[in-house]
Amino acid sequence: MNSPTDSVSEPYSGAFAGAEHRFALRVYFEDTDLSGIVYHANYLRFMERARSDMLRCAGIDQRAAMDGGTGYYAVHDLRITYRRPAKLEDPLLVRSRVVAVRAAACEIAQDIWRGDTLLTEGRVTAAFLGMDGRPKRQPGEWRETFERLAARSD
Amino acid sequence: MNSPTDSVSEPYSGAFAGAEHRFALRVYFEDTDLSGIVYHANYLRFMERARSDMLRCAGIDQRAAMDGGTGYYAVHDLRITYRRPAKLEDPLLVRSRVVAVRAAACEIAQDIWRGDTLLTEGRVTAAFLGMDGRPKRQPGEWRETFERLAARSD
Amino acid sequence: MNSPTDSVSEPYSGAFAGAEHRFALRVYFEDTDLSGIVYHANYLRFMERARSDMLRCAGIDQRAAMDGGTGYYAVHDLRITYRRPAKLEDPLLVRSRVVAVRAAACEIAQDIWRGDTLLTEGRVTAAFLGMDGRPKRQPGEWRETFERLAARSD
Amino acid sequence: MNSPTDSVSEPYSGAFAGAEHRFALRVYFEDTDLSGIVYHANYLRFMERARSDMLRCAGIDQRAAMDGGTGYYAVHDLRITYRRPAKLEDPLLVRSRVVAVRAAACEIAQDIWRGDTLLTEGRVTAAFLGMDGRPKRQPGEWRETFERLAARSD
Numbered sequence: 001m002n003s004p005t006d007s008v009s010e011p012y013s014g015a016f017a018g019a020e021h022r023f024a025l026r027v028y029f030e031d032t033d034l035s036g037i038v039y040h041a042n043y044l045r046f047m048e049r050a051r052s053d054m055l056r057c058a059g060i061d062q063r064a065a066m067d068g069g070t071g072y073y074a075v076h077d078l079r080i081t082y083r084r085p086a087k088l089e090d091p092l093l094v095r096s097r098v099v100a101v102r103a104a105a106c107e108i109a110q111d112i113w114r115g116d117t118l119l120t121e122g123r124v125t126a127a128f129l130g131m132d133g134r135p136k137r138q139p140g141e142w143r144e145t146f147e148r149l150a151a152r153s154d
Numbered sequence: 155m156n157s158p159t160d161s162v163s164e165p166y167s168g169a170f171a172g173a174e175h176r177f178a179l180r181v182y183f184e185d186t187d188l189s190g191i192v193y194h195a196n197y198l199r200f201m202e203r204a205r206s207d208m209l210r211c212a213g214i215d216q217r218a219a220m221d222g223g224t225g226y227y228a229v230h231d232l233r234i235t236y237r238r239p240a241k242l243e244d245p246l247l248v249r250s251r252v253v254a255v256r257a258a259a260c261e262i263a264q265d266i267w268r269g270d271t272l273l274t275e276g277r278v279t280a281a282f283l284g285m286d287g288r289p290k291r292q293p294g295e296w297r298e299t300f301e302r303l304a305a306r307s308d
Numbered sequence: 309m310n311s312p313t314d315s316v317s318e319p320y321s322g323a324f325a326g327a328e329h330r331f332a333l334r335v336y337f338e339d340t341d342l343s344g345i346v347y348h349a350n351y352l353r354f355m356e357r358a359r360s361d362m363l364r365c366a367g368i369d370q371r372a373a374m375d376g377g378t379g380y381y382a383v384h385d386l387r388i389t390y391r392r393p394a395k396l397e398d399p400l401l402v403r404s405r406v407v408a409v410r411a412a413a414c415e416i417a418q419d420i421w422r423g424d425t426l427l428t429e430g431r432v433t434a435a436f437l438g439m440d441g442r443p444k445r446q447p448g449e450w451r452e453t454f455e456r457l458a459a460r461s462d
Numbered sequence: 463m464n465s466p467t468d469s470v471s472e473p474y475s476g477a478f479a480g481a482e483h484r485f486a487l488r489v490y491f492e493d494t495d496l497s498g499i500v501y502h503a504n505y506l507r508f509m510e511r512a513r514s515d516m517l518r519c520a521g522i523d524q525r526a527a528m529d530g531g532t533g534y535y536a537v538h539d540l541r542i543t544y545r546r547p548a549k550l551e552d553p554l555l556v557r558s559r560v561v562a563v564r565a566a567a568c569e570i571a572q573d574i575w576r577g578d579t580l581l582t583e584g585r586v587t588a589a590f591l592g593m594d595g596r597p598k599r600q601p602g603e604w605r606e607t608f609e610r611l612a613a614r615s616d
Contacts (some may be wrong), residue, residue: 011488011553012474026473028514030347030507034220034340034396037287040229041198041338045492048195052490056551063551066188075194077235082228085287088342089518089525091473133191133239165334165399166320180319182360184353184501188494188550195492199338206336210397217397242496243364243371245319342528345595348537349506356503374496382544383502389539393595441499441547 014053014094019152021057021096023050027086037085043120044078047110050094051126054108058145071136073126076105080122090114098149104128104135106146168207168248173306175211175250177204181240191239197274198232201264204248205280208262212299225290227280230259234276244268252303258282258289260300322361322402327460329365329404331358335394345393351428352386355418358402359434362416366453379444381434384413388430398422406457412436412443414454476515476556481614483519483558485512489548499547505582506540509572512556513588516570520607533598535588538567542584552576560611566590566597568608 014023025046033039051073055062066072086092093113100107105127112120130136138146168177179200187193205227209216220226240246247267254261259281266274284290292300322331333354341347359381363370374380394400401421408415413435420428438444446454476485487508495501513535517524528534548554555575562569567589574582592598600608 008475008477008479008484009486009555011486013470013488015470017470022470024471024473026475028507028511029341029343030349030510032342033337034342034344035226035228035283035287035337036342037228039338040232041195041202044195044198045490048492049490052551063549066550072189074189074191074239075236077233078194079231079233081231085228087525088528089514093471129189133189162321162323162325162330163332163401165332167316167334169316171316176316178317178319180321182353182357183495183497184356184503186496187491188496188498189491190496193492199336202338203336206397217395220396241371242374243360243369247317343534343536343591343595345536348540349503349510352503352506380497382497382499382547385541385543386502387539387541390537393536437497441497 014050014057016054016057016149019097019149021050021054023053023094023096025049025092025094027088027090027092029088031086032088037087040082043080043082043112043122046092046094046112047096047122047124048075050096050110051108051124054096058149060142060145065139066131069131070139071128071130073106074129076125076127078122078124080120082120084114084117084119086112086114086119092119098146099123101143101146101150103137103143106138168204168211170208170211170303173251173303175204175208177207177248177250179203179246179248181242181244181246183242185240186242191241194236197234197236197266197276200246200248200266201250201276201278202229204250204264205262205278208250212296212303214296214299219293220285223285224293225282225284227260228283230279230281232276232278234274236274238268238271238273240266240268240273246273252300253277255297255300255304257291257297260292322358322365324362324365324457327405327457329358329362331361331402331404333357333400333402335396335398335400337396339394340396345395348390351388351390351420351430354400354402354420355404355430355432356383358404358418359416359432362404366457368450368453373447374439377439378447379436379438381414382437384433384435386430386432388428390428392422392425392427394420394422394427400427406454407431409451409454409458411445411451414446476512476519478516478519478611481559481611483512483516485515485556485558487511487554487556489550489552489554491550493548494550499549502544505542505544505574505584508554508556508574509558509584509586510537512558512572513570513586516558520611522604522607527601528593531593532601533590533592535568536591538587538589540584540586542582544582546576546579546581548574548576548581554581560608561585563605563608563612565599565605568600
């Protein structure tokens with residue numbers, strides 16, 4: 001059995017490696033369905049955890065922005081291709097890159113890997129919305145952050 | 155308060171109207187997130203409920219096919235665009251059409267409506283898999299069923 | 309294949325039979341896990357759908373109460389015993405009874421059945437909270453409704 | 463922005479501190495509902511992740527046991543009291559202790575904390591089931607492991 005360490009009491013955080021954000025997670029019972037593999041909609045949950053972590057790593061505080069009435073990101077459209085299944089206890093890695101930035105939206109490519117095996121390939125457009133649910137320009141500083149990240153991807 | 159009726163004790167089932175399968179559902183707390191609207195990944199759950207119901211309405215018994223070792227459908231790829239949000243207690247209608255049939259897969263268009271308002275537009279490729287998780291030709295009778303449904307859509 | 313009917317386009321609603329509220333649902337892929345049966349936490353989702361429907365049947369509009377700043381019900385404590393598993397496509401029936409009413413909370417017994425087989429037995433205390441998340445007296449009219457329902461249970 | 467490190471590519475694992483297993487996690491959008499806090503059923507998912515991690519930390523390989531036909535643990539009964547809510551991005555800590563061991567079941571106390579604040583208190587009986595879903599004696603070695611852990615709790 002492992003020894004306790006201080007880091008055990010802190011939730012996991014991902015990190016950037018250049019333009020790419022990396023976020024690791026493990027597959028639990030809740031993620032699977034009776035076919036024995038991860039239920040397809042749950043990959044979207046994994047991708048959203050990774051995007052939220054990416055924002056945190058980039059210094060963007062989503063909760064403060066919601067509490068302060070600034071707004072929040074919502075998925076506008078999404079594509080995903082399922083290439084290989086994931087199973088219980090599999091260690092997965094979500095790799096995310098900002099590929100385009102517009103006034104009120106970002107486009108993010110997100111692939112999920114188990115070791116060297118590509119499991120899913122996705123692309124998400126996240127729109128910035130005001131607290132009334134309507135599209136809104138992203139805060140300037142955030143937009144600059146995403147533009148820097150998108151530039152690294154080139 | 156309503157009176158009890160026999161139909162209350164039976165789960166809801168959708169139905170075909172010509173080529174189109176219709177499946178109604180209501181939004182519950184579990185479907186929403188803190189932004190006050192339905193969490194984006196949950197529309198995939200709604201779409202999957204509608205596809206499962208469509209198979210039942212078409213006379214295909216997924217559970218028997220799994221129990222008997224024939225195989226099952228799994229999502230191979232999926233696109234979805236979110237146009238308007240859904241909120242708690244909203245009555246929704248998932249409208250599904252088979253748009254293409256191949257040896258081992260079907261393509262299905264699925265839109266979600268609240269009354270006359272289009273909320274999401276999706277397109278799903280469902281691949282047929284053997285119990286080993288590998289692509290497999292759909293049972294001939296099922297394929298014919300889907301081809302008849304796709305023909306109606308033209 | 310079924311014929312379309314107007315009722316198909318309306319979401320299912322449960323109903324009271326005397327003191328007992330009945331709510332039927334079907335098990336979908338999303339509800340199961342790799343052990344082939346319904347994942348234990350998902351019965352709580354079924355129970356919450358039934359409680360929300362019970363409020364609707366009793367003339368209580370949760371969404372209006374939240375939008376209007378009155379408050380909402382949240383689970384304060386919960387017990388559940390799992391006696392038999394549910395499987396894909398099983399038709400289930402959630403039977404709910406108000407068993408006690410206090411100033412700021414209701415206690416509800418909720419069992420889940422498949423035909424004559426009892427699958428789970430649960431008991432939930434739902435507390436009424438103001439929009440600040442603090443316990444608050446239930447609206448008087450609602451409390452009277454629950455007291456009438458609890459009286460029927462005796 | 464953080465630097466990438468090797469540990470970033472590995473999923474989080476909890477650890478034992480004496481008799482107590484600790485498992486940290488963060489709250490994501492998927493966990494919340496429109497009331498702005500974590501949806502009550504999702505604490506059961508957090509508790510299950512912690513129990514699965516506890517088994518891993520104790521050297522028990524659930525997936526191998528399922529693949530090899532030995533069996534798996536399923537929740538038999540569960541009690542939970544919700545004392546304080548958790549919000550988006552909150553860092554949580556699930557603390558689990560084995561409190562009783564029987565031939566075919568274990569009883570586990572699981573509390574969830576945010577810093578020094580107790581959010582929920584739960585108690586779960588996990589029954590060991592054969593692949594046919596029937597209760598079965600736990601493997602002797604596993605039972606001994608749990609008995610050692612329960613003894614530490616005294």
